[in-house]
Amino acid sequence: MSTVVLLLVTGVGLGAIYFLVSSGLSLIYGLMGVLNFAHGVFLTFGAFMGWEVAARMGATSWPGFVLSLLVGALAGAVFAALTERFLVQRLYERHIEQVLITVGLALAVVALFDGIWGTDPRFISGPAWMARTTTIAGANVPNDRFVAIAVAAVVLVALVLFLQRTRYGMIIRAGVENRSMVTALGIDVRTAFTLIFTIGGAVAGMGGVLASHYFGYVSPVLGQTLLIFAFIVTVIGGLGSLTGAAIASVLVAVLQQFANYYWGYGDFAVVVLLAVVVLTRPSGLLGKKVAA
């Protein structure tokens, strides 16, 4: 029993990390049609900058930890904004080229990180409370899982509100479909697109810092490892659906947890789930038909 609880709660914790990666991805992919291979790079960059802060300030104190989170988010946001402005934006409405350019960027930047920070993992530890455990139904659940879950929940709510309360969601959906017509209505669609990328990058950067605490280290491939799961989550959840991404994140992570524990083939199970979902519901669990 306690094992099941443990697997479940830690699964949700892992799901929270997945969500932080996939929400930005889903936002960018679902709204803008850009399958962003560079998303992992935003995350890694955020994680490294967070690590740099931690290395100077010490993330074992709560203020240091929070500061490293903020710096990570900022780093991810800036990186994403620059990527959008100087690379993606030049290729509007050419989705395949956009994908290609993010593939190239990911390749280059991961190599650059290798050069700057080296291939060795950089270890990190957070406030002592996070390394301790809380006992739930006999299971010792590590506390950092709760932090991840809380941050993910806040991000989910904030993003949903942003899309509901502002015109941006609408502008972007329209802009993806027909960018020039949106500009012809007097809307500066470029700014809107950059904004979405920036938000996605900020969330990824924050996710990077949290993931580095979750894994205990930062390395140049941190983001790329998570990215493949984030892709899967995004497709399972349905393009552009944040709630879908949230549900799929938890589903994938929990499935992976249980399959790894009882069967040893967690990643296999996730792939099977993906194949089943795509074949039975090609647009994902909550996906609407997003305009091409």
Add this chain to the structure above:
Amino acid sequence: APSDSGSSGSGDEPEGGATTEEAAADESGGDPVQVGIIYSETGPLAAYGKQYKEGLEAGLDYATDGTGEVDGRPVELVYRDDAGNPDTAVAAAKDLIGQDFKILGGTVVSGIALAMAEQAAQNEVLYISGPAAADAVTGINEFTFRSGRQSLQDVATAGAMLEDEGGKVVVLAQDNAFGQGNLAAVEAVLGGEGAEVDSVLVPEDATEFTGFARQVIDADPDLIFVAWAGATAGNMWQSLDQQDVFDAAPVVTGLADSATFSAYGPIGERISFLSHYFPEAADNEVNQALVDHVNEAGGTPDLFTPDGFVAGQMIVQAVAEGGDDVNAMIDALEGWEFEGPKGTTSIRESDHALIQPMFTATLVQDGDGWVPELGETVPADQVAPPEASGR
């Protein structure tokens, strides 16, 4: 240009009877001996590659008394990057063999070592594998040697720590070649000594270890042997700690390189480490030479430095005794016993296993960081791997 007399003029005594070969070497006109080193300059194991390379240069320097020459022939190391990829390594090997290289060395990656061994056999050149731990390299063919230790030796060291007979050993390992190799080694060594062996194999891509930590406890072990490589180690140890695995039984694992010492944090004090090498472990002249050489060259001796160092010694031995003849080199190495940085070391004739002492250690806090402290030195014959039957 023919070799200048400067080398022979250096007053120091050349190693092991090389003088007798002087004439033969002079005939070959002092041509440089080219040695191809294929190792991870880049790629996931680049850090290990760097240690290996520093050790190799130090070892060569030491074995040639700083001349870099054997019998007046300069030993020229030609480096190639394998980037952790066997295909790249094979391409490099083919290139070098095509240029008539007779000696290849290097690699920290087991898969590459196996592919290189294959190339060595196909093309009849000498191959001295680097830190790659796979037991399969031992005895794979007559052309392949190794300059590092193998998993069986790690495990045998852990066996030395298992106080008494029987008991239940649980192996917590990644479900990959390294982990499976360790499990097999534990079954062979400790199982052979009468211990009951159980295992928890964790998928290599797993990122969440709390569940597996519970599995270890549920197995009710008397000794827990952890075989883990890679960046997830810190997370795994934390999970073990959080699930109180350390209260369940003594935990043994291999001590990796210095970059990982801080990954354990305070947990490090509760683990019994078996160690291949750390600079303070060995107290002998050769090790002192290794540390001095490497420090001088601006490097830092670490886990795999001696593997490179020994490779350097082996190359010099092979060239000194075998000249350009690969079979003669093999003869020169088989059964060779010498003083290595870890102490007296020998190459077993039957399967080319490198018989060497091993260490046990603990981590202790030193200011902000953690440093290893030597437990005991386990003599070479006690941790010698069972003879590989060859292919």
Add this chain to the structure above:
Amino acid sequence: MTDHASGLDAGAAGSAAPALEVRDLSLRIGGAQILQDVSFAVPAGQIVGVIGPNGAGKTTLFNLVSGVMAPTTGRILLDGVDITGRSVTQRATAGLGRTFQTSSLFPRLPVEENVRLAAQVKEGRALSLAAFPRRGDTASRRALELLEEVGLGHRLGRMAGDLPHGDKRKLEIAMLLATDPSVVLLDEPMAGVASGDVDGLTEVIRSLHRDHGRTVLMVEHHMEVLLGLVERVAVLHFGNLLTIDTPEAVMADPTVQSAYLGETV
């Protein structure tokens, strides 16, 4: 080419059956009743116009007949054969051809290739891995002919997507002709065609029917063109078939006048 029946199942000997017939065709999407119990028949070789206000369901009717959408209830018969359950492809091979209200082309293939692809369907083995299109083969020659006919002879190498709007409409017609269908559905062929070219295109459509004996069903808001061409007119209104009759009778119908034509004579 004149032997249009060769495109059909040889077994369909019942020449008495209308070329196209729909029976009680209905479509609901969500809560909306898009089409309601539409029934009519078009005798072989006749040319029939379909009119009706915007949103009446004309394009939807074409989508149902061509198989792009499936009806909620009702049946569709081509030469007396029930094709309701057949796929788009099967209907096309049975001799049903159509154009789209918004031009549907292969935008990044040259104009000539657009038509040639359509023409090779007619030759059979269109998907063969062992047959190779050649300059000057039957399909290519046919494509050139047709492009001349619709007035695109000067645009052969241009990417279809780069054509001006009116030329896209003409290309649609050429592609349709290339498949040599026996029953043709035209959705607003004149929309966007320059006034100077309307007459020429009207002639092309007329010859479709007159010279090749094809059955034609066309939606067109350009009344002058429509009335000059068709033998009968069907009127759709809010998904219902109001009437199907001669042009004169339809134009005289006061409902049609108020619902469709507006306050003109």
Add this chain to the structure above:
Amino acid sequence: MTGPTPSTRHRPALTRLLLPLGLVVLLACLPLLDISVPGVLPGATYTPGTLHLLALAWVMAAVALSYHLLFGVAGLLSFGHALYFGLGAYGLGIVMRELELGLVPAALVTLLVAAVMSAVLGAVSLRVTGIPFAMVTLAFAQAGYVWVRRDPERVTGGEEGLRLPTEHVPDALVGVADTRNLYWLALAVLVLAYLLTAWVQNSRAGHVAEAVRENELRVRVLGMRPFMVKFAIFVSASVIASMVGMVHLLLNSGAVPTVLSAEFTISLLLMVVLGGVGSRWGAVAGAILYVLLNQRLTVLSQAGWVDDLPVVLRIPLSEPLFILGTLFVLVVLFLPGGLAGTVARIAAPRRERARRDDAPPQPRPDDRTEDAGADDPERLGVR
């Protein structure tokens, strides 16, 4: 962007036939010649190292051609093409070892397996299009990758890879001294792959595939079955990839799981894009460029003078992938159409595009793979 169009049209027969033929003959003679191209090739052309590198380039060019068939011709963005390449490489090794077959019978068995497997998986994945198709193919390939790496059946050698069972391979294909034989084999497979690709692409089915890529519904309305075409292309491309994979096994005397990884497929994508999407010889050129660059940049990164540079230059220059990635980004940004497109543009300057930042050409009505809507009658029909 506007990929070169099917080239059935005019080109003097002389250049069409003689030029490639001459090129192939020249390449076939390389192992017998002593040509050095400093900076491009590691050594003279007869040396095994250079021959191996060139053979690898031919092999990659051949598999890039099969990917071109999928992506460039049929517009099928697959992230799982590596599966079939790996199937060839691993399949041949396993069949030879486990069934104790000679090289040729084992190769035939492997091709058969590849054909059956690609037919089954193709039939499933082609149920969806666009990004979902990319993801399903990725999922299948990922499953294959995981299986090979984890090796539950103990046949693939797991992470350490599969070694070529040399006892079943003719001696002429084993050992460094025989590298030139492998070189000729690789060149032969490239020529074969090129001919097969050209055949498929120039056939009616190939032309229809391009049409399907552009507008699937329209193809159906014309009376053709897009599925059959896509299926045929998928299976052809997969079988070609398997064939090439087998040569890769021989060339490297082994196979490692990376040949099944998503990264491998992505590198194919990079090659095809570098060369120019839609162009056959572009795919070949892109692959060769990629292989040579990869190799040369590694050498560059180790060059002594790089170490002496200031940090801002040293770090990027010592990371081959950084340079490769950057180059790729630049090609996508500034050379739409890749090598082939650039050459075509230089040849025909009037096609020069003067693009303004805020004024791209009219929106393309649809994107190559974003044809999700094409299957959606509600959207398409009523427009």
Add this chain to the structure above:
Amino acid sequence: MTSRTFSSSAAEASSPADGSTAPAPVLVVRDLAAHVAGQQVVEHVDLEVAATGVTALLGRNGVGKTSTIKAVMGLIGRSGTIELDGEDISTLPTFKVASRGVAYVPEDREVFSGLTVAENLRLAERRGGPHRYDLVYELFPELRERGNQAAGTLSGGQQQMVSLARALLNENRVLLIDEPTKGLAPRLVTDVAHALARAAEVAPVLLVEQNLHVVRDLAHHVVVLTDGRSVHHGDAAAFLDDPVATQRLLGVHGGPAAGAA
């Protein structure tokens, strides 16, 4: 079909212009050239949109009418002078051109098919200024009923209504309208022409139209293009009544009876 329905409004709109000193034109285009994908599609166009009323831009298929309008909007690369109320807008990005009060109704409707009808309209609301939903819904009552329907599922004509409504919703300084009656039922053609006449009372219109009845009834001035060049400027009625000119430039026989049903 006769023209009396809306000819009156056209006359009203024109009366001030015909009077004393003609006010300066709203939009002045001089020596416009435009290119798409590196190809020159408009070579030399001069045109003026008078301060009131409708100016028609005519020509056969492919002469560059759409391209001219797109060039004014900045949707394709262009060179030459484009002045809006004396301000040069030829270097402004599209969204700035639009927010200066230039409304655009594209040839292919270009509704956002993934958005609902209501969202399409909301997106078109230009910042500041009132939004004339009353006018739009009065003209096209259907749009109110279908507010929650995805615009992609609308019929062709309904989409045309959305496209027009997006332009009429705001207060504009000039409207650029490309074939607004294409695909509309005859009755709706009348309605739309009526609406345009009303819109032109407030802001002048540059109209591309193939339906010469509509042109005749709405337009005062015509500009005719052939092969990317403007070749004729002048009074609308005079041009349409000149059979030689219409035959030469448009390929139709002019005159009041042209194509009458």
